[in-house]
Amino acid sequence: MASSSSNIEERFKINSEMESAQFKDFAKEMIDYVSNYLENIRDRRVLPSVEPGYLRPLIPETAPEKPDNWEDVVTHWHSPRFHAYFPTANSYPAIVADILSGAIACIGFSWIASPACTELEVVMLDWLGKMLDLPKEFLACSGGKGGGVIQGTASEATLVALLGAKARAISLAKQAHPEWKDSDIISKLVAYSSSQSHSSVERAGLLGGVTLKSLKPDSSNRLRGETVEQAIKEDIEAGLIPFYVVATLGTTSSCTFDNLDEIGPVCNANNVWLHVDAAYAGSAFICPEFRYLMKGIERADSFNFNPHKWLLVNFDCSAMWLKDPSWLVNAFNVDPLYLQHDQQGSAPDYRHWQIQLGRRFRSLKLWFVLRLYGIENLQTFIRKHVALAHHFESLVRKDDRFEITEEVIMGLVCFRLRGKNEISENLLKNINARGVIHLVPSKINDVYFLRLAICSRYTETADIELSWNEIKVVANEVLSQ
Amino acid sequence: MASSSSNIEERFKINSEMESAQFKDFAKEMIDYVSNYLENIRDRRVLPSVEPGYLRPLIPETAPEKPDNWEDVVTHWHSPRFHAYFPTANSYPAIVADILSGAIACIGFSWIASPACTELEVVMLDWLGKMLDLPKEFLACSGGKGGGVIQGTASEATLVALLGAKARAISLAKQAHPEWKDSDIISKLVAYSSSQSHSSVERAGLLGGVTLKSLKPDSSNRLRGETVEQAIKEDIEAGLIPFYVVATLGTTSSCTFDNLDEIGPVCNANNVWLHVDAAYAGSAFICPEFRYLMKGIERADSFNFNPHKWLLVNFDCSAMWLKDPSWLVNAFNVDPLYLQHDQQGSAPDYRHWQIQLGRRFRSLKLWFVLRLYGIENLQTFIRKHVALAHHFESLVRKDDRFEITEEVIMGLVCFRLRGKNEISENLLKNINARGVIHLVPSKINDVYFLRLAICSRYTETADIELSWNEIKVVANEVLSQ
Known part of the structure; x- marks a missing residue:
């Protein structure tokens, strides 16, 4: 041998x-x-x-x-x-950080597997949390249970929070009814989100094997507290167990904001885990003028946004904070000898905070981006995108053939040609066929519209004007047919 | 505004x-x-x-x-x-590929979101599958339902397969018993794996909300067909529904191989989904002389190994093949307007094949590594690691104070100081405290042992000899106390 x-x-x-x-x-x-x-x-x-x-x-x-x-x-x-x-x-600092991460190529599933990988993540998530003015219960530096973790995507954060909430709900139900079996409890569990929440929320319900109910938002497409309260009340009366609510700050279809300040107290009063999905818009909360949109965040159990969407950190880097990660850590803890180490308990072993075992050294990207841009430039970047969106909005509003379908708050403008959906459907089809610019549509209450998102860090006023001219040229064609 | x-x-x-x-x-x-x-x-x-x-x-x-x-x-x-x-x-070609991937920075959740990202992945997984001589039912080029996908980690592959199996089992049970509720069916579902399978298998059971039974392997630590058959038979008699088996090729503790050739027919006969986890050892199957260890693979429903472990592709790149991905695609399909596109159905939309929505352009790493090394050098790389492991084995065998606890097949050597566990525990503790080399332990049937894995692409004979000398120095100390 x-x-x-x-x-x-x-x-x-x-x-x-x-x-x-x-x-x-x-x-x-x-x-x-x-x-x-x-x-x-x-x-x-x-x-x-x-x-x-x-x-x-x-x-x-x-x-x-x-x-x-x-x-x-x-x-x-x-x-x-x-x-x-x-x-x-996408940014140069993040690309350079990834080169370093690729060379170190540690797999930071536990503290000992790479101390810096874990510790930098803990500190970077504190930095980022402070930049957003998150309540201290979410920060590791407050010395409580709370802390942040980098997930791959918002879909994973939603699923991870759902699984934590499910573990908590099963535990609470068993305390009250020791004779109930897990399967009985799970069949009674109900989660809720707005019908305008991201498709990954519905998918988290499917993957997590629980009922997820889609609630109707108000006429401004915002999920309201009383809607959640009513749904919870009816389900409790029907013998079900409400356990999880996802509130969205900045929906994918139209970038609208659920009323967190109303939903939070309802969840707290009913022992329901509140997860806040701010995947896109969360980056804007580094600017104080946008924080009114996250009013009530102190009531949430978990909060998530994607620096890899709008904060110049390359994919994947989805920042998630939990007030009490122990529901996750304890419910899904498996602890073979080959993964144990002497410092267990003194620092987070992030493998317990996520679906996967392995994880890359992703906090390096945050470290490089935050250091090399600084908060001020990142704020300017957000504000510029918002200003460009408003500039596009003003161009659309000057053309009577078009209408704006949703209040423009962040870097997304929802618009359509007045009249039947077919006209706007044709508009979009022809725009994308020409390949000069690329948009995707959405539909709310059977009203079809186009979404123009400001996506690139290279976007300038002239680009927006080019895009608008392209849209007008195609609109002329479509309307003349 | x-x-x-x-x-x-x-x-x-x-x-x-x-x-x-x-x-x-x-x-x-x-x-x-x-x-x-x-x-x-x-x-x-x-x-x-x-x-x-x-x-x-x-x-x-x-x-x-x-x-x-x-x-x-x-x-x-x-x-x-x-x-x-x-x-x-970790390899230079993979690092360069990641630089390119970071710059393109597309999010290939659907075909249209980046055609090359999807198409290169389809073709690379075919290439890789052919390199392993996987049955054609797993390959997209065969024109059937099957195909490959890059997951982040083996943990995700195990969970994804379990969720697919769960969807299939619920569907089959409902055909037979239309009156059964989902929750009734789920509470009857049983999955199985060897007690020697990776901790992520147990965790997949917890995350997936199903019972996972740990089966006893034989005296060589291999899970055998008749053990699986017996467990399935007993559970069917008890009114349960066996639905999922994970067979491990190359366990984490000791790199032993479950008897796939025996387990496959048992699973097939009972309509049980067979997932094969070859996370580490799968890379070795590019060498024909190791393929006897995957005999029976044609009976499996899904197969997974990690090129990011032993095939010079930087983390994360976990290759997974499914014979029939439709159980996954259909069970967890959510399809909002903003993600739809005209070419749906003509190419895989990989978002349906995984937990997450977003995904990086990871097939670039495979493309660069396969092109710049070529199959021959990759085979040599595997064979060299195996030879180095056997070299270390021969050094250990020459020292009567030590014993080898498991047959050395791949790049892992399991060894211990003869006698009580405490002696070997002290050995490991002192080795790691000195910080010259780093090992982790494991334990099977209460026998504690050390695992020496050949990990680096830089490892040479001299390194192995240095490691062995370090172990002997510490052993001298420990035994003289």
Whole structure:
């Protein structure tokens, strides 16, 4: 079985095409390429003109050859002409941080697996929490149970909070009714969110195996306290167990804000876990003038937003704070010998705070971005996007053929051509077919509209005017048909 | 509300410290730093000598200043003296690919969100599947339902497969018993794995809200077909519904292999979903001489291994194949208007295949690694690690004070000092306290042992001999006390 010691190196010679010297050359070429790609992204067709399956014939069936030209087959999310979905962040400091993270390549599932990976995350989430003026119960530095963690996506944060809430609800129900089985309790559990909440909330209910009820928001598309109260009351009367509410600050369809200040007391009074999903809009709370929109946050059990959307930290970096992570840590704790270490309990072992075991050193991205931009520039970045959205809004409002369908608060403008949905559907279809700019639609109460999100950190007034002109050109065509 | 168009740029000036020119300088410095870090990693103390909470006093409470010296506070996973857990991969091609991925920074949740991101993943998973000689039912190129997807971690793959299996089992039970409620069915569901399976399997049961039974492996620590058969039979007789089995190829404790060839037919005969977790050892199946260990794979419903462990692809890249992803896609499908697109159905929308919505362009790492190493060098890399493990084994076997506790098959050697557990516990404690090398322990049937994993791509015979000498020095101390 044993190999002769002397010649392992000789017998197993790896002829890698990339050792240190080549890596330096190649990586530096890639840096130039990446910089050039981003600096000139404005000039690229935002949406590629390809069909499903286009790629397979271009590359070999099994063996490696020359790379394709990526720029032609990628949707350019960072083009100032990309206005679909919400932004995904991208900045040079974050890219450099990821290079370092890739080289250290630790898997920080426990404190000992990489102390810096855990500790920097604890401190960065405190920094970020303070930037948003989060109540101290959410911060690790307050010395209580609370603290922050980096999740991959808001979907995971919603699911993780739901699973924590489920564990708490089962525990409370068993205290009151020791004879009840888990399956009986779970079948009675009810979660709630607005019908305007993100699709991942509904999906968290499916994945978590609990009933999630969709509640009707008010005429301004905001979920209100009395709606939640009424639903909880009816379900308790029907013998069910309300246990989890998701309030959204900045919905995906139209960036509207549920009334947290009303919903919080209702949840607290009924022992219902309140999770706040501010995936996109949360970044704006670093500007004091937007914090009125998170009024009532002190009533929440967990809060989440994505620096990887609107705070110049590359994906993935979804910041989540929990007032009491012990529901998660204890409910899903498995603790094999090979993962134990002497310092357990003195610092968080983040593997208990998430779905996965492994995790990358993602707090480096926060550290680099916060240091190299500073709070002030990040605030300016947010304010500029909001100003650009208002500028686009003003252009739309000057054209009587169009209407604005939702109050513009952040970097999203919802608009449509007046009249039947079909006209706006045609408008969108033709805009995206031309490929100069890219938008996605939404629909609320059967009213179809277009969403223009300010996505790129390169977006300037001239880009907005180009986008608006493009929309007008297509509108002229559509309306003349 | 509207801003004056002319002066948005003037009003919102972002004084970033890093624009294109500075990025190029900084990133290239980082490339040099990273290369230097990796090339000299052998000389760094593998485990930092810090205590929980060490970091907070070193950096400001709220505002950014100079960075700490990372090298002193990071556990160096890529040191040839790091022998804990299993390896996590790291290679220059993967780092360069991640730089590109960071710059493109698309979020490939659907085909249209970035065609190349989806299509390259489909093709790379086919390439990889062919490299392992997976049955064609798992490959997208076969034209059937099957195909591969990149998950973040093996934990997610296990959970995703469990949720797919759960959806299938509920559907089958409802066909037979239309009057049964979901909650009744779920309370009857039973999953199984060996007591030697990874802790994330148990955790998947907890997260998925189903009973997971731990089965006893045979005297060689392998889960056998008749054990599974017996458990399923008993549970069916008790009115339960067996629905999911996880077989492990290469356990974390001792890298042993469940008898897939026996377990598969039992699962198939009972309509039980068989998931194969080969997180670490799966990479070795690119070498034909190890494929006897995956005999029977054609019976599995899903298969997973982590190129980010042992195939030189940086974390995260966990490759998963499913014969029939429709159980996942349909059970957890939520389809809001803002995520729909014209090409739906012609290509996978990977958001339906995973827990999260968002996803990075991770197939670039596979593409770069497979192209720049080529299959042959990757095979050599695997074979070299195995040879190094056998070399270490031969050194241990020559010293009568020690014993090897498990057959050495891959890059893991399980060994202990003969006698009571306490002696080996002391050995490990003293080894890790000295910080020259780093190992973690495990325990099977109350026998405590040390695990030496070959982790680094820099490991050479001389490193193994240094590690062995370090172990002997500490053993001398421990045994003389």
